[in-house]
Amino acid sequence: MTDTIFALSSGPPPAAIAVVRISGPAARLALEKMIGRIPEPRRASLGKVRDPVSDAVLDEALVLWFPGPGSETGEDLAELHLHGGRAVIAAVLKALGGLEGFRLAEPGEFTRRAFEAGRLDLTAVEGLADLVAAETEAQRRQALGQLRGLLGDRAEAWRERLIEALALVEAGIDFSDEGDVPRDLVPRAIEIARVVEREIAEALAGAERGERLREGLWIAIAGPPNVGKSTLLNRLARREAAIVSPFAGTTRDVIEVHLDLKGYPVNLLDTAGFNEASVDPIEQEGMRRARDVMGRADLVLWMTDAQDVGTDSKAEGVGLNPKARRWIVVNKIDLLDPRPSVSPRPDRFLISAATGAGVEELVAAMVGFAGEAFGRSEPSLVTRERQQEKLAQVSAALREAIGRAGQGEELLEELLAEDLRHGLAGLGRLTGRLDVEEVLDVIFREFCVGK
Ligand code: GDP
Numbered sequence: 267m268t269d270t271i272f273a274l275s276s277g278p279p280p281a282a283i284a285v286v287r288i289s290g291p292a293a294r295l296a297l298e299k300m301i302g303r304i305p306e307p308r309r310a311s312l313g314k315v316r317d318p319v320s321d322a323v324l325d326e327a328l329v330l331w332f333p334g335p336g337s338e339t340g341e342d343l344a345e346l347h348l349h350g351g352r353a354v355i356a357a358v359l360k361a362l363g364g365l366e367g368f369r370l371a372e373p374g375e376f377t378r379r380a381f382e383a384g385r386l387d388l389t390a391v392e393g394l395a396d397l398v399a400a401e402t403e404a405q406r407r408q409a410l411g412q413l414r415g416l417l418g419d420r421a422e423a424w425r426e427r428l429i430e431a432l433a434l435v436e437a438g439i440d441f442s443d444e445g446d447v448p449r450d451l452v453p454r455a456i457e458i459a460r461v462v463e464r465e466i467a468e469a470l471a472g473a474e475r476g477e478r479l480r481e482g483l484w485i486a487i488a489g490p491p492n493v494g495k496s497t498l499l500n501r502l503a504r505r506e507a508a509i510v511s512p513f514a515g516t517t518r519d520v521i522e523v524h525l526d527l528k529g530y531p532v533n534l535l536d537t538a539g540f541n542e543a544s545v546d547p548i549e550q551e552g553m554r555r556a557r558d559v560m561g562r563a564d565l566v567l568w569m570t571d572a573q574d575v576g577t578d579s580k581a582e583g584v585g586l587n588p589k590a591r592r593w594i595v596v597n598k599i600d601l602l603d604p605r606p607s608v609s610p611r612p613d614r615f616l617i618s619a620a621t622g623a624g625v626e627e628l629v630a631a632m633v634g635f636a637g638e639a640f641g642r643s644e645p646s647l648v649t650r651e652r653q654q655e656k657l658a659q660v661s662a663a664l665r666e667a668i669g670r671a672g673q674g675e676e677l678l679e680e681l682l683a684e685d686l687r688h689g690l691a692g693l694g695r696l697t698g699r700l701d702v703e704e705v706l707d708v709i710f711r712e713f714c715v716g717k
Contacts (some may be wrong), residue, residue, distance in 0.1 A: 267291060268341075271379075272362045272373035274355055282349035286358055287716065289376055292367050293342040297331060300361060305331045315346060316359050323355045325349055331464055337377050340383025374713030378706065381698065388698030388709070389418040392650055396480055397713045403529035408479050408645040417647045420469065424660075425461050425693045431458040432686040439679045455682060456671045459689070463664040466657050469647040472652045475639075476646030481523065482531030483636055484558045487595075489569035494597040497619040498569065499523060499536040502629070527629075530636035535559050565635055566592045566626075572616070573598045591635070599623060650666035653696060661693035 270290030276283065288296050299318040305311045316322065321425060329348035337343040337636050348354050354457070377394060380386045386394065393412025399456040400406040410527075431454075438451040469687050487495045503523045521536040537556030560566055575633050593613045599617040617624035667685035694700030 267367065270296070270368050271375055272296075272359070272368060273361065273371040275345075275376070276350070279352045284348045284350035284355050286331045286343045286346045286348060286355070287371075287376060288346075288362065288415055289337075289339040289341045289371075289379060290367075292341065292365065293344045296362060296365060296368070297344050297409065299331070299365065301329055302518065305329050307331055307333050307543070307713050310347075315348065315358060317357070318365065319361075323464075324361065338385065339379040340385050341379060341650055371715060373715050374710030377713055377717055378710050381706075384470045385569075387415070387418040387421075389421065389653065389696065389711060390415060391698075392653070393683045393710065394717075396649065398713070401482075401524060402526045402531040404479055404640060405482075406530055408476065408649060410648060412646045417469075417649075417653065418644065420465075420647060421488070421693050421697050424466065425478035425573075425690060425697075426497050427458050427462055428690050428693070429687055431455040431692070432683060434458075435683045435686065439683065441581065452679065454680065455686070456668055457669045459686065462689075464662055466661045466664070470645075470657055470661065472641075472646035473657075475641050476649035477651065479640055479646065480649050481533065483565070483639055484533050484535065484559075484563045485567065485632065486535040486537055486563035487567045488537045488556065488560055488571060489595075490571075493569045493571045494619040495536050495569050496521075497700070498567075498595070498617070499534060500623075501622065501625060502534060509706045510621050527636050528633050530633070530640055532632070532636060532708045532715040533679075535563065563590050567595045568592055569597050572596050572602050578685065590602075593631070594629065632656060645664070656671055656692050656696040660689045660696075663688035663692060667681060 268290055270288065270292040272286060272288040274284055276285040277289045281527070294304060300315055301313040302316070304311070305313070308330070310328045310330055313327060314323050315325045315327050325348050327349075330345040330347070330711070332338065332343040332345075334341040334343065346358065347429055349360060359370070365371065377391055379387065381391050390413050393409050393416075395412070396409035397406065397413055400409050434451045434455040479612075484644060487499055489495055493686050495593050499521065503525065523534045523536075525532045525534055530618055537559055591613070593615060595615045597617055599616045600621050600623065612631070614627045615624060648657060667682055667689070670682055670685070675681060691700055
């Protein structure tokens with residue numbers, strides 16, 4: 267029999283409330299033993315939570331009961347909204363663990379059961395993972411669209427049309443001996459393939475944008491040592507944008523800060539200074555990592571010190587991503603007297619990271635850059651490499667089918683049917699109707715316990 271799983275589904279204690287979820291065939295038993303009754307479905311009610319062995323009251327909680335198959339996991343599901351203290355949670359989890367057939371859920375296992383029960387397709391599962399991870403407004407919007415079936419529903423519609431096309435072709439095969447097959451079955455099937463292929467191509471056109479939005483843009487601050495890179499990063503992180511999750515990188519040399527720039531996710535990197543003359547192995551390692559990071563960046567802010575002249579040119583040859591845009595940021599203009607008057611250029615900024623002069627203009631330009639990169643248009647349908655790959659397979663199969671039109675091949679119908687089946691298989695893999703085992707572990711690894 268399937269295990270009944272349980273886990274803390276809310277954030278780390280202490281907190282006001284802790285939600286423990288229980289899903290599986292014995293969820294009802296847990297309520298009978300620990301609450302003493304089965305509440306009315308989908309209605310919150312207050313209950314005493316008791317230890318099933320000693321009968322001691324562990325907490326008072328809001329109790330919710332969602333009988334399957336209409337629940338989130340498709341199974342019988344209960345939720346206990348406990349007081350969010352460590353000891354309360356530990357006592358309740360321990361009591362649940364002592365019940366026959368109960369075990370702690372693995373990461374993503376509730377969602378996995380929802381998928382297996384057909385409550386979510388694979389694209390929705392991916393959307394859910396992204397929604398939980400979303401740090402900015404634009405990411406939230408895209409992930410919610412996916413969870414609600416933006417891509418899954420489209421894939422289902424494409425699938426239905428390809429099944430129709432396949433049925434037309436198969437009718438041609440079945441009745442070919444009888445001499446009175448309608449002549450236009452094959453052209454009709456190919457026309458369907460053509461329309462679906464065009465729609466998939468449109469969806470794929472937005473894929474890069476969709477993936478980028480999941481990841482966030484990478485903006486690197488680079489330049490020689492002591493020009494003020496860290497000072498700028500701190501200023502940007504502290505005053506100009508909401509920091510989402512600041513943490514030092516794995517080395518002391520690359521610092522990464524996630525920013526929410528007017529709803530756009532931006533990962534800002536402060537790289538080690540480029541001291542080309544250095545022989546210090548640690549410094550050299552730092553530079554190597556910095557080059558790596560800069561190889562990934564979409565935009566590099568190359569910083570120079572206003573007091574030095576000619577450092578701009580050092581931006582060459584440090585392994586920039588060839589697709590990255592590069593702006594020159596001349597810092598420490600507060601030290602210049604009189605303030606330099608230079609003709610404004612869109613890729614050159616004069617700032618003082620220390621006083622903040624000019625930083626607002628730089629930030630406005632960064633927001634503009636992000637807006638351009640993510641597009642201000644509709645959320646993208648395709649948001650992951652996996653989805654892109656599967657759709658590209660469908661598209662290739664359909665182009666094969668379309669290419670057969672008018673070629674008068676022998677066994678035309680048979681070959682066409684095969685192409686359409688390939689296309690259908692690709693869609694099946696996209697939504698998880700087919701061959702799911704290969705991807706499931708990868709996808710569910712992203713989830714935390716309790717989700
Ligand atoms: P990094 O090595 O490029 O990260 O440079 P830091 O941010 O550590 O700055 C090096 C030194 O320059 C520090 O002493 C800063 O206080 C100073 N500094 C940074 N920005 C400015 C600025 O705009 N004006 C002035 N006067 N000093 C600055």
